[in-house]
Structures are given as structure tokens and as C-alpha cells.
Amino acid sequence: MNDKNYSPEYLRTFITRFFEKLGCPAGDAAAIADVFVRAELRGLPSHGMIRLKDHYQLWEAGRLNLRPDIRVVYETPATAVVDGDNGIGMLVATRAMQTAITKARKTGSGWVAVRNSNHFGIGSYYALMAVEADMIGLAMTNGNPLVAPANSVDRLLGTNPIAVAVPAGEEPPFVGDFSTTPIARGKLAVAAKKGEKVPFGYVIDKDGNPSDDPDILKKGGAMVPLGGDLAHGSHKGYALGAIVDILSGVLSGANFGPFVPPNLAYLPLPEEQVGKGMGHFFGAWRVDAFMPAEAFKARMDRWIKIFRNAKPVPGKKVLIPGDIEREAEERIAREGISILPAIQKEVKELADKLGIEFEVKD
């Protein structure tokens, strides 16, 4: 391991302590820490250590419940609604996905709509929980409104990601995890920080004109749905983001559309609420509800091999969704987790405030 890097165990222990200090029971804090560390391991630092400060500030503002009573409030044999009691999203989501898996074990397929939750981190974490149980897993969430419907300039949808994970046999699982927009919001922030323009087809200005300004959200602009523009199917990306919002927000009793609360303490809560907190939606299909599990896995291996061995565009490599994150996970587990010096400093300051240790390496 590179000695400038952190071991996953070190960070897991630290983050657990961090959330315990905020007031979480030990078991809950460990469950939350595991999602943060997994984001770092999978090479998705935008959902890792950098988010501790957001959580600290939301806690400080009294906007998170550290001892939530997460419970099923409505159910049938194959479905449930979970109220997260304003708990930390990673904890609520983990519990809800466990409920979906338990229901799928009994009926073949389980579905859980979640209300009164918060930002859940990486959706692939929950989808992969199903894979561990030989199921196909699905996780989605609505989010802070940034995206305008096709033909509109109003920010009504989040980047509303969808994660689907599928077990295979010899091959690693298929893991699709993607926002329903051309890019994640983070790419705009990075370009803005560097003073660079972004390609057209990511954002529009306040009048709906194509823009290459990564700061356009601050000027009344909006992100666009997957597809980019109408000629390239942005009405499809809009429909997809809308479906995520309806399942996560409308069906669960959470907030939806423009009412989804921001998970940043410096942004005020919307004055009007049409439900409780943020919404998620989880599903699991037992593969042996459709055919013997070994038969399915052999078919999935075949699928993966065919796609991986497809003829590439010259100089490129054809990937299976999840390849990049899995390769990152193998490498980072070996080399350790690298954290930007500025983030190390930020986390150290939080640790000092809470009276816990955090080693700055750089």
C-alpha cells in the first residue's frame, strides 16, 4: 500500500467513530461508514469523504435524525413503504434494500418505496446487496432539482440515478449505475473550478438556449436530461428521470419534483413540502424465480463474454457496465485510498471538532 494512502479499514473505523460522535448507535454508524468507504473503493470519491462535511453541517443545522425509527408503514407480500424518519440516507437505504430482499426471498420479487430519507450515496451499493443474495437488484433515488424537462427551463428533476446489478457465474456482476442526465453535476463543478467551458448538450441558459458555461446553474440555467437535445432524444431522458421521480417520490409519499429538499445545509428547505424528505425506490428479483440460478448465471456469463469481446472502435475497449468501478476497487483495495490534501484537511477539522483522531498524510 502506498503510504500516502489510507487503508479501507482505517477509514471505515474513522467514519464509524465520526457518526457515533454525531449521535448514531454504533451499528448504524458502521453501516453508514461501509457505504462511504465503498464509494472511495469504487473510484467514486465524489460520494466519499468529501461528503462528510455536508453531513456534519446538516447535523449541526438539526436537519438529520441520528436515532431514526426506520419502519415499514405500509405493505403487501411483495411490496413495502419504508419511512426513514429523516435518518441518514445510507442507513435508511440499506434497511430498505434488506426489506426488498427479504420480500423477494418469499414471493420471488420485492419492492420498497422509501420516504423521509436523505442522500443515499452510491446506488450500486444497494443493487449489489441483491447480487450477494443471487438476485437482480435495482436502486433509484430522486434528488435536488437541477434538470429541466424537455422544452422547459424550470429545474424540476434531480439527476435521478438508476442502478441495476445482475449476478453472473465466472464473470463479475453487471453493474449499471448512471444518472438520467448526460453528466453528473460534479463535472460542472470541476470545469467551473478550472475555468473551462463544457461541451454543448449538458446545460441550457435561463431562456433554454444551449450553453457551454459550467456556472450556468447559478445564472438561472438548468441541466438537460439524457439525450442532450430534442433531436437526440432528450424527451426520453426526461421520461426516464420522471419515472424515477414518480416511483421514488410520488409512490412513496416523499417529496417529488421541485419539492425535493437539498442535502446541503446552506441551501434552505423548500417552503412547501408535498411529502416527507427525499424518496428512493428499491427492487429485487430472485434469479431462481425465473430459472435455476446456475442456468441464469451461465447465460449471463455468455452475455458478458459476447459484449466484452465485441469489435471495438479502433483504439478503444468495449466495457461491461461496472468494469471501471470493479477495476478501481481491485486496484484501490491493493494500493489504498488516496484522498485529496484539501479534503484531508477538511476532515481533520471536523475530527478536531468532534474530539476524534484523524491522521493527515499529505
Next chain:
Amino acid sequence: MNDKNYSPEYLRTFITRFFEKLGCPAGDAAAIADVFVRAELRGLPSHGMIRLKDHYQLWEAGRLNLRPDIRVVYETPATAVVDGDNGIGMLVATRAMQTAITKARKTGSGWVAVRNSNHFGIGSYYALMAVEADMIGLAMTNGNPLVAPANSVDRLLGTNPIAVAVPAGEEPPFVGDFSTTPIARGKLAVAAKKGEKVPFGYVIDKDGNPSDDPDILKKGGAMVPLGGDLAHGSHKGYALGAIVDILSGVLSGANFGPFVPPNLAYLPLPEEQVGKGMGHFFGAWRVDAFMPAEAFKARMDRWIKIFRNAKPVPGKKVLIPGDIEREAEERIAREGISILPAIQKEVKELADKLGIEFEVKD
């Protein structure tokens, strides 16, 4: 009604007779006819009368089973696999969606993977069956490979559409029905016939270069996934199309990826088969499995009103997915169904061969 147009009843009766003559039992033929007529009514003629000839030719080639034994071959309380016995896709799909709805009635949510089927027409037809039962409906299908994965030039995926329909109260249902590509294949055919170029971002040439040639599929090119290019998220469209293929093809025991058989008699069946026929996937969630149905519908009305009244791009109108097709359905039900003269002539020739009447109006 415009006297150059056909009444829905006339076409429904004609198509029923047409499929009876091919050998379908009367009830089956009527079920099939209803899907064809609905496509015409919803303003989607690419899935209507123009497809009768394809079915005639597949029948002539012995590639369709007109008296299929469509049956559940594997099941749990919330899931089933249906074998379509190589029946006409519209019949198989209607039966499979009924099974999903029946299962949802009992367990809250029902899921049916279908193998050994054929082209099912418009996915929204099946998704809307669920809405009639106060459920959210989902329908998807794999298809004849035309689309290259991101970074590849091999045609491995169909345009793999997804349809989701959601019931509302005062408002009409939300109906998203979209291919996982920037455009449907039909748009390429139309541009080619007119001798026009298409925008970049729809197709690539055999080396993976962007192309504006609508005939590129005949020259070793491919369609691209939703997103258009990597910078605009075509890896997300690829993941989405792949998920449709996995649920419809891998999980059902149908063919998947490059093995999906073409539903055109002049295209040979692939030499290798990895399953049976074409695959579909259907789902239904009872809305009252999540909250009282009236509460859900009131929330959905609210959602629809907010999105419909969003601030438009100047000169544009913000739409709810399904608005265009519903408005077409209202207008066409009133004015009658207009059929291109060339298609009228084609259908008349088929009718003559089968010894049934078809009135040419133009």
C-alpha cells in the same frame, strides 16, 4: 369522420378477419387486431397496418405459430416465465401482461419474463393494461440487433424500448414509451427514402466514426445508444439497452444480444440460437400496495400539473410523456384513421390473396 379515413371498428374487424384467415382462433385474432388498431389510433402508424405484410410473409415462411400454446413454465407468487410458443407477439404479450396483473393483484407486484415470442408492437398498450387495473405498468422487449455498445462497432442490441404507464386521477395517465436510442429505426428509413442526411449522433460507420448517412446500416454501420456519444452519456444508453436485453432475453430464456431473431421473413434466422425466439419483460405494481389508490392519484395529478405548467422554452410547450399520443388518439378516434395509399394497396393485395374484403379509399 373524414371519408378518406377508416373507422377503428372497420380496421379492427378487418385485421381480425386477416389473422383468422392465417389460422388464428377468433378470440386471438381480435386480441391481436386491437394492438394494431391502437397503434394507428395513437398516431404510431409505423406499428400499425404497415406491419401486416411482415406478418403475412413470416406466416408464409412458416415462421409464426398461429395456434400457440402460451403457458407459464416457471413461477413464484410474484413472478412467472411465459413461453409464447412462437405465437404472434401481440397475443403473447397481452397474455403475459395479464399474468403480471393477476400476480400483482395477489402479492402487490407481478413480473413476467417472456421467451419464444415475436415483435409485440407498441409497448404502451401493455403498460396501459396495468393502468386500467389501477397499477403502474412496465413493458420492455429486446429486438433485432442494430445498436452498437459504447466503444464498439458491432450491432449487438435492439432499439430495446421501455414503456411505463402510471395512473392519475383527474389527469390522464403518464405514459413514457421510448427506445433506448436517440431515434427509432423508422426515422433512418424515412430520411433514406427522401435522400436526406440525418443529424450526427444517430449512427456510426463501420469504423465507429460519426456518420450522417441514413443508409449506413447497409454499409456495416450501426445505430448508437441514447446519449449519442460518450461525452453525452452513450455509455448510459448502452447500460439501459443492456438492462432491457438482460431482463427480456437472458432472464426469460429467450435469445439475447446478437441472437435475437429478426421479425422480417427476408432476413434469415441467426444460425446459432441461445434461447427461444424474442424476449419481453412485463411488470405491474398495484398503487394501493403503497398507499390508498385515491391518495396516489391525487399526488400524481399534482405531479402532472406541476410539470405541465413548468415555464417553457420560449415558443415551446412542456409535455407530459403520453400527451402527444393521447391527443392523437382523441383526434384520430374522431376523424378516422388515415392510411397511406401505398399501404392501402399493399393491404388490399394481402386481402385478395386471403379472399377477404378490404376497401381501398384512395
